[in-house]
Amino acid sequence: MTKLMKFLSFVMVVLAPAAVWACPLCVNATPYKDGLLWAVGLLIPVPFVLAYFMYGWIRRAS
Amino acid sequence: MASRVKAADKRLKEQPKIEPAMLGILLFIVVEVMFFAGLISSFLVFRLSPIQWPPAGQPRLPIEVTAINTVVLLLSGFVFYKASQVLSEDKKGLYLSLLSLTAFLGILFLATQGYEWVHLVKYGLSASSNVYGGFFYALVGMHGFHVFGGVLALLWVLVRSLMGAYSSKQHLGVDLCRTYWFFVVGLWPVLFGLIYF
């Protein structure tokens, strides 16, 4: 495989993961696919915001 | 020995810069925020999916009454803020009446929520038939449970205030209760917007 091919396949994995996914039965097996993606995306920043807030509070108070 | 230790510590003690109890309650609220973040995120899994929401045949949620109820809760938060402000000016009488008003508004909120629940159960919004009803009861119920805890703390602070425990110099208990109450109050508009619309 040339370097270009390697690069293109990596791009494809990132951009269209469903197309290269090896488990044809799993994809779209749930009607809540998009909901899970968004819910996960919204949950990820919460602990960071909280940790930053606590760090700031302790810094300010001491 | 213990008394000796205490006396020695008193001499050495510097005024602590951070109030441990305040830091403790803030960290506790951090855990609570993560708890509700988990619940809300679970709710969004269904809300943001391309399915019919609410499902067919569900009773309409009482948006108007709950909107008024939201204002009641927000008002209680504002009254609590005012109460701790007048406490710092040592206006004890005004402080006591404002704090009682806060507790009354909190109880009013809880009573209205309970009244709505009874009606919704009667109209057939069931927790077990689908996820929609389950999330309504889970989110509103969990928030109600926290308001209940907040009201208990408020009543405790009220009793202590009647006994004259707090003043402009000593108000840690009031501050702790206020911090928790603000969390409970601030959480509700978010849940209201998510569940009822």
Next chain:
Amino acid sequence: MSQEHHQSFLTKYIFSTDHKMVAKQFLLLALAMAVFGGFYAFLIRWELAYPNQPAPFFGVVTPDKYNVIITLHGTIMLFFVGMPLLNAFPSNFLVPLMIGARDMAFPRLNMASFWMTFVAAILLISSFFVPGGPVAGGWTGYAPLSASSEFTGVKAGAVLWILSLALIFIASSLGGINYLVTVVTMRAKGMTYSRVPLTVWFLLAAAMTFFLAVGPILAGAFMLLMDNVFGTGFFLPGKGGEPLLWQHLFWFFGHPEVYVLFFPTLGFVLDISAVFARKPVFGQKLIIGSTVVAIALSFIVWAHHMFQTGMNPTLVTPFAITTILISVPFAIIYICMFLTIHNGSISLEPPMLWALGFLATFLVGGLTGIFLGAAGADIYLHGTYFVIAHFHYTMFPSVFFGGYAAINYWYPKMFGRMLNKTAATIHFVLTFIFFNCTFWPLFIVGMGGMVRRIADPSFYPQFSPFVHLNIFATISAMCLIATQTIFLWNFFSSMKNGKKAELNPYQANTLEWLAQSPPPHGNWGPKLPVVTSGPYEYSEPNKTEDWHTQAPSYKGEASHG
């Protein structure tokens, strides 16, 4: 004076608010639960090597009992052995002593935390005595197995399991809040953050990671409880629910949780290697920085547990990248550990042996993790014993090598007597050998394709080439469990018969070695120590002694005229 100090049996040993007694309670609870967990491990291995033959002390491990046993083994070992042994016990014992405080910030909360953990343990054990028996859905409690009784036939057991876990999570987060508040507000004079020993730093890192991660699993437990009790269907596809949601909530907590069980050990190992190599810890600031990065990354790697589950494929590549990225901060910490020992004058006392054993074994666990973090390789390895081997190569060194290192190192301070050194060394050597003999074969078996979570491998002819390896692993596991009796004997008999310990038997710098052994109520004499130097100033040039304590002006109890 003695009147004030008098305590009844109940307030001294049972409802104690003294941080050292709470720590010992947690330690004993962890050891007691480890006996249960170890027995279940024995039953699991027995069934895999000798399927359908009656196991000693138990009888035939039928497939339904096997499901119960693997569930309880995981639950007990992680939440009732790992967390008390690596978080609650050392945090309670060491945090006030190492920062020069008299007790925790909230001593009564501390006591409540222990008793909630105790009740949680009782709830879990009591599920044996309810109709349907204990939960059988695996320690991850994957829905819908855990959400409805129609799959495993367990209802009351599942409810008790959820309640027990929720209770220990609440107890541990209250404990974590307590440790963090203690370190922020109660450090002795001169104990700046850069002079706080790394053990305390890592215990804090673990506490912080825990209470930031625990919320979603509590929410999940609440919803799972509603599914079981009120018949909601959050996780049941039949009612429009989504089982994957439980996995997200579980692993959002579950992955940081393994770091919660790993950070304290890093702290112990760094402190112990500095003392027994007589060298400063290499790159203290670098280690703390790497830890912060590792904590941050630990919250965005969890979906690598779910590559196989039909999760949205858009999430796969980002999570594979973060998973492989997280090995960078840990590699930095690891290299700092090696550079700490490098060129030191090493004395192979038992705590140092455990620390070195941890370095050797955890490396295998860490490196095999990269195989599983890469989504492509994970698809083939995830369902096999490779995962079991990887997981035990990370968790066993963390929990047991790290736990034994801490117990061996701080035993003189806890009980005022030394452990028997010969017995401790034999215990280490045998544990190290048998641990590797137990779990190394499982890598081979897993690569060969033997599937996990199956009670009777003889049922599947394709697993027949692995019979001998399985028997070898089982015999090693039995020897491994038997070896632990050496430790138990040593631990309990040395409390009475051990050599009297000096104040500072290892010539260590940190503050806890200034207190009496065991430290009295209130830890310090009339005056608190005043800290003037860092924790790792060993073998400084132009000094006669190769160590000096962090608080040289502290005179202890004796100074009072």
